[in-house]
Amino acid sequence: MVKRCTAWSNELQACFVTDLKFASTMEAWYMDESNEDQRLPHKCNPNRPVTLDELKSLGVFHWKLNADIHETDPELQKIREDRNYSYMDIITIHKDTLPNYEEKLKMFFEEHLHLDDEIRYILEGRAYFDVRDKEDRWIRISMRKGDLITLPAGIYHRFTLDETNYTKAMRLFVGEPVWKAYNRPADDFEIRQTYVSSLKCT
Ligand SMILES: CSCCC(=O)/C(O)=C/O
Numbered sequence: 515m516v517k518r519c520t521a522w523s524n525e526l527q528a529c530f531v532t533d534l535k536f537a538s539t540m541e542a543w544y545m546d547e548s549n550e551d552q553r554l555p556h557k558c559n560p561n562r563p564v565t566l567d568e569l570k571s572l573g574v575f576h577w578k579l580n581a582d583i584h585e586t587d588p589e590l591q592k593i594r595e596d597r598n599y600s601y602m603d604i605i606t607i608h609k610d611t612l613p614n615y616e617e618k619l620k621m622f623f624e625e626h627l628h629l630d631d632e633i634r635y636i637l638e639g640r641a642y643f644d645v646r647d648k649e650d651r652w653i654r655i656s657m658r659k660g661d662l663i664t665l666p667a668g669i670y671h672r673f674t675l676d677e678t679n680y681t682k683a684m685r686l687f688v689g690e691p692v693w694k695a696y697n698r699p700a701d702d703f704e705i706r707q708t709y710v711s712s713l714k715c716t
């Protein structure tokens with residue numbers, strides 16, 4: 515929820531509350547070529563936005579949920595039931611809470627793939643997921659509180675915090691979690707070939 519104030523006159527101000535769920539959607543864009551700090555947005559000038567439909571064509575899906583009620587949210591429950599996301603844990607990514615913080619962040623930002631879908635739900639803070647498009651260009655996906663995303667098995671991707679250096683995320687899995695990441699190149703993996711073939715149908 516966000517509080518906004520509108521000045522009706524010099525004497526009078528009216529405040530109203532807007533439900534951010536309907537006011538915001540996830541933002542994504544093609545990245546620039548700069549090697550500057552990974553935590554910066556890296557937007558092109560002018561910006562080259564990427565739509566949710568374009569992400570869908572890469573097998574990337576998104577929901578906007580109310581993270582304030584994640585413990586009881588029926589919408590989240592339904593997604594978990596429909597998609598068999600039986601496993602769930604919560605990771606807090608901050609230098610004071612995550613063991614081997616620097617090492618893990620370095621690992622997360624190495625381009626890699628997994629044998630299973632990567633399913634993440636941002637409960638607090640912000641972060642970026644970068645995914646490769648069909649022409650191997652980087653798309654940066656800005657993840658904020660309430661964003662749930664699924665990255666398909668076999669897609670090359672990476673993760674970074676933004677300049678706020680903090681996020682808390684729910685990690686979901688079908689069955690027992692497999693955290694193993696395979697750094698690029700992993701082109702000979704069956705899962706990579708399955709993923710690349712799936713792109714031909716979209
Ligand atoms: C938000 S969870 C940390 C990132 C991660 O687990 C991963 O695999 C990134 O690609």
Ligand SMILES: [Fe+2]
Pocket residue numbers: 626627628632671672695
């Ligand atoms: Fe990953």
